[in-house]
Amino acid sequence: MSLEAGRVYNFNPGPGTMPLDVLKEVQAEFLNFKDSGESIVEISHRAPQYAEVHAKAKADIKELMGLGDDYEVLFMTGGASTQFALLPLNFATKEHPGSYVLSGSFAEKAYKEAVNLDRAAVVASSKETGYHHVPQQDELTIDPNAAYVHVCYNNTIYGTEYHYVPDTKGVPLFADMSSDMLSRPVDFQKFDFIYAGVQKNLGPAGVTLVVAKKSFLEKSPEKLPTMFKYSTFLKKDSLFNTPPAFCIYFVGKVAAWIKAQGGLKAMEERNTKKAALLYNAIDASNGFYAGHADKVSRSNMNVTFRLPSEDLEKKFIAEAAEKKLCGVKGHRSVGGMRASIYNAMPYEGVELLADFMEKFRKANA
Amino acid sequence: MSLEAGRVYNFNPGPGTMPLDVLKEVQAEFLNFKDSGESIVEISHRAPQYAEVHAKAKADIKELMGLGDDYEVLFMTGGASTQFALLPLNFATKEHPGSYVLSGSFAEKAYKEAVNLDRAAVVASSKETGYHHVPQQDELTIDPNAAYVHVCYNNTIYGTEYHYVPDTKGVPLFADMSSDMLSRPVDFQKFDFIYAGVQKNLGPAGVTLVVAKKSFLEKSPEKLPTMFKYSTFLKKDSLFNTPPAFCIYFVGKVAAWIKAQGGLKAMEERNTKKAALLYNAIDASNGFYAGHADKVSRSNMNVTFRLPSEDLEKKFIAEAAEKKLCGVKGHRSVGGMRASIYNAMPYEGVELLADFMEKFRKANA
Numbered sequence: 001m002s003l004e005a006g007r008v009y010n011f012n013p014g015p016g017t018m019p020l021d022v023l024k025e026v027q028a029e030f031l032n033f034k035d036s037g038e039s040i041v042e043i044s045h046r047a048p049q050y051a052e053v054h055a056k057a058k059a060d061i062k063e064l065m066g067l068g069d070d071y072e073v074l075f076m077t078g079g080a081s082t083q084f085a086l087l088p089l090n091f092a093t094k095e096h097p098g099s100y101v102l103s104g105s106f107a108e109k110a111y112k113e114a115v116n117l118d119r120a121a122v123v124a125s126s127k128e129t130g131y132h133h134v135p136q137q138d139e140l141t142i143d144p145n146a147a148y149v150h151v152c153y154n155n156t157i158y159g160t161e162y163h164y165v166p167d168t169k170g171v172p173l174f175a176d177m178s179s180d181m182l183s184r185p186v187d188f189q190k191f192d193f194i195y196a197g198v199q200k201n202l203g204p205a206g207v208t209l210v211v212a213k214k215s216f217l218e219k220s221p222e223k224l225p226t227m228f229k230y231s232t233f234l235k236k237d238s239l240f241n242t243p244p245a246f247c248i249y250f251v252g253k254v255a256a257w258i259k260a261q262g263g264l265k266a267m268e269e270r271n272t273k274k275a276a277l278l279y280n281a282i283d284a285s286n287g288f289y290a291g292h293a294d295k296v297s298r299s300n301m302n303v304t305f306r307l308p309s310e311d312l313e314k315k316f317i318a319e320a321a322e323k324k325l326c327g328v329k330g331h332r333s334v335g336g337m338r339a340s341i342y343n344a345m346p347y348e349g350v351e352l353l354a355d356f357m358e359k360f361r362k363a364n365a
Numbered sequence: 366m367s368l369e370a371g372r373v374y375n376f377n378p379g380p381g382t383m384p385l386d387v388l389k390e391v392q393a394e395f396l397n398f399k400d401s402g403e404s405i406v407e408i409s410h411r412a413p414q415y416a417e418v419h420a421k422a423k424a425d426i427k428e429l430m431g432l433g434d435d436y437e438v439l440f441m442t443g444g445a446s447t448q449f450a451l452l453p454l455n456f457a458t459k460e461h462p463g464s465y466v467l468s469g470s471f472a473e474k475a476y477k478e479a480v481n482l483d484r485a486a487v488v489a490s491s492k493e494t495g496y497h498h499v500p501q502q503d504e505l506t507i508d509p510n511a512a513y514v515h516v517c518y519n520n521t522i523y524g525t526e527y528h529y530v531p532d533t534k535g536v537p538l539f540a541d542m543s544s545d546m547l548s549r550p551v552d553f554q555k556f557d558f559i560y561a562g563v564q565k566n567l568g569p570a571g572v573t574l575v576v577a578k579k580s581f582l583e584k585s586p587e588k589l590p591t592m593f594k595y596s597t598f599l600k601k602d603s604l605f606n607t608p609p610a611f612c613i614y615f616v617g618k619v620a621a622w623i624k625a626q627g628g629l630k631a632m633e634e635r636n637t638k639k640a641a642l643l644y645n646a647i648d649a650s651n652g653f654y655a656g657h658a659d660k661v662s663r664s665n666m667n668v669t670f671r672l673p674s675e676d677l678e679k680k681f682i683a684e685a686a687e688k689k690l691c692g693v694k695g696h697r698s699v700g701g702m703r704a705s706i707y708n709a710m711p712y713e714g715v716e717l718l719a720d721f722m723e724k725f726r727k728a729n730a
Contacts, residue, residue, distance in 0.1 A: 008402030012409045015607065020396075023404050027395040031388055037373030037689065039388050041569035041615065044377045044692065077442035081606040085590030113590055199607055204406035206442070206571040206609030213415055225450030225478055227443055239444040242380065242564055244571030244609065250406065252432070324402065327409065 004326065009349035011339045012327030013156050013302060014200035015180065018311045019344045022253045039301040040249050045242050051247075054237070055309065058253030059242070064255060064273035065188045065211060072217055073246050074210035074230065075238040079197040080178045083208060086191070087174060090220045090230055090298070092147040094121035096176075099146035103134040103167070104155030105333065110176060112152075117244065118329035123149055131158045133297040140166060148172040150190065154180035157331040158305030159338060165190045172216065180301050182258055183343055192216050196248065201323055202254050202340045248361050255306035258343065267343055268300075274341045275300040277354040288361045291333055312364055313337065319360065350364035368689065374714035375436055377692030378521050378667060379544065384727035385709075389621045405614050410607050419602075422617030429620060430553045430576060437582055439575040439595065439726060440603040440613050442563040445471065445543045451639060452558070455585045455595055455677070457484035457512040463539075464488045464511035464714030466531070468499040469520030470698065475541060475664075476515075486640040488514055498525045498662040513537040513557065519545035522696040524703060525662040528556045537581065544619060545666050546574065547623055549633035549709055557581050563612065565666070566707045567619050572612035623708065632666075632708055639698035639706045640665040642719040653726045657699055671701035677729055678702065684725065690718050 003009070010017040026040075033040040034049040043050050046329065058073040065071075076082070092098040092114060099113040103124035114120035121143060124135035141220050142149065149168040154161040156179040165187050166173060172192035181196035188194065193212040199205035210217075210230070220229035230238050258267060279298060282289040282305050292304040307313045313336055330338040341350055368374070377384040391405075397416040398405040408415050423438040430436075457463040457479060461677070465476040467490035479485035486508060489500035499520065507514065514533040519526040521544040523665040530552050531538060537557035548559035555560065558577040564570035575582075575595070585594035599606050623632060644663060647654040647670050657669040671677045678701055685693050706715050 001681065004396070006397045006400070006402055009590050012407075015409060015610065018404065023406070025394055029506050030392040030395070031372045031385075035371065037371055038375050039383065041377055042377075042380055044380060044568070059432065073580055077444075077447075079442075079606045084637075085592060089590075116588065116590065123569045155545070193685045197607065203606040204609075204611045206612055218434050223481065223714050225454075225481065227450060229449045231431055241444045241561065242570040244442075244569075244612070246611065247609070248572055293611070324413075326402065330610070 001017055008326045008328055009345070009352065011341065011345070011353070013324065013331070013338060013340045014197075015205055016200045016340055016342045018203070019250055019254065019345045022250070022257050025253060026250060028234050041217040041246050042243070043238060045245050050245060053249050053252050054239075054243075057248055057255055060252065060255040060259060061182070061209070061211065064182055065256060066185075067188055067211065070213055070215070071211055072214050073236055074212070074233040075243050075245050076208040076210055076215070077206065077244055079205070079208055080176050080195060081358060082108065083176070083195045083210070084110040085117070085232070086228055087148070087150065088114040088117045088119040089224060089228060092117075094118055096145060096147040097121040099143055099171070100147050100339045101125070101135050101140065101149065101151045102127055103132050103160065104158045106151035106155065106157075106176060106178070107150075110152065113227070119147075121146060121344040129162065131155065132292060134162050136296070137164060137167060142169045142171055144169060144171060146171050148174045150174045152176045154299055154301050156302050156340070157334055158292060159302040160293045160301045161299035161301065163297070174320050180299070182255070182264060182267065183271055184327070185299060198251050200340070203251035203343070204247050207251060209251065211355070234296065270347065271300045271341070271343065274345065274350040275303060276349055278299040278303040278339055278341070278357070281354045281357040285357075285361050286365075288365050289357065292336070299342060301342055303339045303341065304334055310335075315364070318359055320353070320356055323352065323356055325349070327357060373689040373691045374710070375692050375718065376704045376710070376718070377563075377704065378696070378703060380570055381565045381705055381707045382709045384570070384619060384622045387615070387622050390618060391615060404424070406563050406611050408610070410604060410610050415610060418614050418617050419604075419608075422613055422620055423619040424592065425624060426547070426574070429547055429623060431550075432553055432576065435578055435580070436576060437579050437599055439577070439582070440576055440596060440608050441573040441579045442571065442609055444558060445541050446474065448541070448575070450482070451593055452513070452515065452594070453479040454483045454589060454593060455483040456581070457482075459483055461510060461512040464503065464508055464514050464536070466490070466514065466516045467492055467725065468517055468525065468574065469496050470524075471483055471541060471543070472517035472520065475517065481618065486511060496501040496520065496525065496658040497657060499525050499527050501661070502529060502532060507534045507536055509534060509536060511536050513539045514537045515541070517541045518626040519666050520662055521667050521705070522668040523657055524664045524697055525658045526664035526666065528662070538621055545664070547629060547632065548666060550629040561617050562709045565705070566709070567614050568616035571609045572616060574616065595716045615715055619716070635712065636665045636706070636708065639710065639715040640668060641714055642715050643668040643706070643722070644721045646722040650722075650726050651730075653730050654722065657701070665706060666707055668679075668706065669695055669699055680729070681725055685707045685718070685721055688717065688721055690714070690721060693718070
């Protein structure tokens with residue numbers, strides 16, 4: 001698949017690139033959704049045509065994750081940042097705090113919201129060593145009294161990712177999977193609560209995916225505001241008020257696209273191959289490219305690396321953009337480069353970037 | 366403007382019909398937004414092309430409303446239902462409660478969220494008389510100690526609307542304008558805080574518009590969760606986390622479309638003419654059609670009426686749908702019919718409905 005006229009390879013960290021086939025489908029049916037005579041942005045969320053989309057998106061996501069009737073899919077809003085507050089409000093107390101593994105900026109943000117509510121504890125942290133890796137099993141100190149253990153499963157800014165499922169000794173396991181959701185098979189049943197802003201792997205910013213055990217979602221305290229209770233979304237099938245229907249519809253199409261590609265196993269193979277191209281370019285560069293992540297925690301979603309100087313980094317960004325390789329600038333807190341290669345980034349795009357890295361090194365080393 | 370192939374006239378209460386010209390523009394540029402090589406659903410919310418859209422949408426909305434630098438436009442999520450909780454959390458206390466005018470179902474919902482937080486009082490209510498009108502100025506008992514007076518400016522379910530701006534004797538005036546936002550000129554400067562889910566007059570469900578005095582937005586208590594504080598959105602220009610960019614982009618296009626139509630004055634003329642067609646059909650029906658709203662509070666957005674029997678109501682709905690007049694069924698709590706005729710409903714659609722009402726009456730009276 002080569003680039004269509006005018007399109008670029010979009011390596012931005014999120015919003016991220018989406019499958020071109022899905023974009024085209026959405027475009028084609030935009031004025032008349034399922035012969036309703038209305039656009040998907042106009043149709044009632046109580047209409048049967050929408051109800052079918054809503055139900056199928058949920059079913060496909062659960063099927064991809066291999067989850068059964070004990071789990072429910074919710075469509076919420078406000079991004080992961082809102083979940084950071086809702087988790088302690090719904091599930092933690094001062095006596096039974098949420099306990100956090102600190103592995104990067106967003107893991108810290110989640111923790112700070114729980115601290116602000118006075119319901120937080122720390123399980124482990126890799127902050128002092130510069131977030132080059134995610135804490136490994138032997139670094140975790142589990143408090144059996146905690147309400148949950150919270151991990152950020154992929155750290156977009158640092159380019160690190162969990163390659164194991166933490167053993168939390170029976171304490172419920174919660175994960176922010178905003179930046180690697182549905183990018184690989186995971187033993188999802190070991191998690192009690194998973195959430196993800198969708199704008200990296202799954203759809204347009206504006207809906208937050210929650211996949212969690214029903215037994216947990218039912219636990220919201222009665223006195224919380226209606227829209228802050230997971231139980232409201234569980235009872236009303238995420239239709240207590242008008243949902244962000246366009247975003248849900250788009251996520252449903254992406255879930256169907258992932259299924260058509262062969263599911264999470266196929267995604268993982270593809271994503272691992274793509275990431276290997278870039279990590280090989282780093283490892284073969286004799287130190288010209290310095291990866292940020294330790295090998296044990298290298299992310300298949302965000303590949304982060306520095307160049308020998310900031311001037312060379314600026315040159316790299318500019319020359320890459322000329323070749324339609326866009327959005328490779330790293331986050332200011334790490335500097336350097338970050339190539340985000342989510343599900344929908346074509347292999348060809350990554351191949352071109354790896355090739356460019358090699359040529360750039362030869363020209364500038 | 367006649368109907369395009371396959372399209373229908375959509376009288377649903379929300380999500381509502383959108384301007385066809387806007388739908389076509391969005392469709393045309395869906396694969397390549399402003400020559401970025403990316404779709405609007407893919408582009409970074411930090412990209413200059415998006416920044417321009419974000420700023421212009423805000424500026425156009427303020428221009429349409431005739432508001433200056435003392436007001437700010439925020440793009441939030443979670444709908445009016447989330448605002449119902451955020452208002453008392455940010456601005457009210459037990460000692461200085463939010464005080465509510467009860468004029469319909471959503472006004473009641475807003476009130477109940479404040480009651481749940483123990484920060485609520487009632488200014489006036491038309492519940493006992495069946496919500497046939499919105500409380501008038503002489504019915505309001507303003508408590509000078511209240512944090513704010515809250516009104517629901519158009520009541521979608523009952524088909525009633527304020528045709529005056531309440532004099533609150535110096536107490537800040539807050540309004541839920543979800544179902545009549547930007548449908549007519551209002552002396553918006555008399556309001557301290559206005560909010561609206563956009564899916565009726567302004568865009569796809571998924572963004573909540575807030576237009577409020579900066580001096581109010583700054584007041585959020587420090588200890589609230591980050592995403593529950595208006596001050597976060599004010600300080601970060603609604604970009605603290607990834608905003609629902611597609612919805613904001615669409616709202617921006619609708620605001621530009623309203624400007625191109627002649628602004629709020631032109632909208633009001635058009636909407637009043639449309640509503641008059643239906644109210645005239647009701648008033649000229651010798652009681653065959655019984656309007657729900659008292660004349661003093663008739664809404665120009667939602668026209669509600671009953672027929673002599675439920676059988677006739679079912680027949681009306683079915684025959685209207687055959688003529689591509691869709692979504693006229695009323696809310697279960699009022700029964701009968703509701704024709705929602707938001708900004709984007711063409712005059713021709715309402716004319717056809719009025720014509721159908723007349724023919725149906727003659728055939729069935």
